Amino acid sequence: MPYITTNDGIRLYYEEKGQGRPLLMIHGWTFSSRFFYKNIEPLSEHARVITIDLRGHGQSDKPSHGYRISRLAADLRDFLSALDLQNVTVLGWSLGCPVIWSYLELFGQKRIRDAILVQQTPKQYYTPDWKFGHAACYDQAGLTFTQQQLTLDAAAFDEQNLTSCLQHSLPQEERDFLLKEMKKCPTYARSALMEDHTGHDWRDLLPHLEIPALVMVARKDKVLNPDGPAWVAKNMPNAQTIIFEDSAHMLFVDEAERFNRSVVSYLNH
Numbered sequence: 652m653p654y655i656t657t658n659d660g661i662r663l664y665y666e667e668k669g670q671g672r673p674l675l676m677i678h679g680w681t682f683s684s685r686f687f688y689k690n691i692e693p694l695s696e697h698a699r700v701i702t703i704d705l706r707g708h709g710q711s712d713k714p715s716h717g718y719r720i721s722r723l724a725a726d727l728r729d730f731l732s733a734l735d736l737q738n739v740t741v742l743g744w745s746l747g748c749p750v751i752w753s754y755l756e757l758f759g760q761k762r763i764r765d766a767i768l769v770q771q772t773p774k775q776y777y778t779p780d781w782k783f784g785h786a787a788c789y790d791q792a793g794l795t796f797t798q799q800q801l802t803l804d805a806a807a808f809d810e811q812n813l814t815s816c817l818q819h820s821l822p823q824e825e826r827d828f829l830l831k832e833m834k835k836c837p838t839y840a841r842s843a844l845m846e847d848h849t850g851h852d853w854r855d856l857l858p859h860l861e862i863p864a865l866v867m868v869a870r871k872d873k874v875l876n877p878d879g880p881a882w883v884a885k886n887m888p889n890a891q892t893i894i895f896e897d898s899a900h901m902l903f904v905d906e907a908e909r910f911n912r913s914v915v916s917y918l919n920h
């Protein structure tokens with residue numbers, strides 16, 4: 652099984668399929684690379700598709716430390732270096748977006764050509780000047796409640812979370828497959844990572860990121876207000892936007908064919 656080892660000794664699982672310029676796909680919080688099950692095969696006909704499980708998720712190691720966005724950005728640096736990847740398109744969904752933003756802030760654009768940013772707001776907490784936050788973790792009390800839900804009944808939380816992320820229902824077999832992947836992420840990892848992730852405000856950084864980017868916005872997201880991801884596109888100087896009118900948070904599942912076509916079109920631009 653393919654792994655790389657980070658500079659703090661953590662093994663990260665990855666898979667790759669196809670040939671050509673690298674497309675690295677980074678999943679969201681509590682999920683895994685297997686959530687891209689409707690995308691990997693079609694995209695691999697046009698690119699070298701690489702999927703990675705973040706620390707604490709999927710088949711990667713689950714240490715007791717390192718559940719911070721900055722550490723995940725360092726993991727990304729270690730991964731790109733270990734595979735000696737160059738001219739990479741990085742695709743981040745949800746949590747994957749701030750991992751990319753943090754990488755660019757800390758390490759610059761080394762090894763990365765451009766980015767595809769899928770449905771993430773630059774700030775999850777509500778404040779007087781910001782109303783486009785997270786549906787649940789929109790303040791400290793919301794974060795605490797989410798952490799309590801995770802601790803008391805992780806299975807029920809996962810069921811509700813998966814339902815909230817989808818606009819269209821899935822066959823039970825597919826739901827079971829995705830819930831099994833979510834179960835691989837232990838509560839301590841989820842809780843610590845959300846506590847770090849949800850407190851960040853990336854609005855000061857994004858106008859200074861000149862990397863070419865495609866920002867994907869899901870209009871029917873029940874997890875994040877779509878005006879948050881739309882703000883990202885408007886405030887990154889070299890970003891363009893594509894709107895998914897009939898998608899919730901997992902737009903690459905809700906509108907998989909359109910998502911795949913959009914990614915291929917962007918890769919060929």
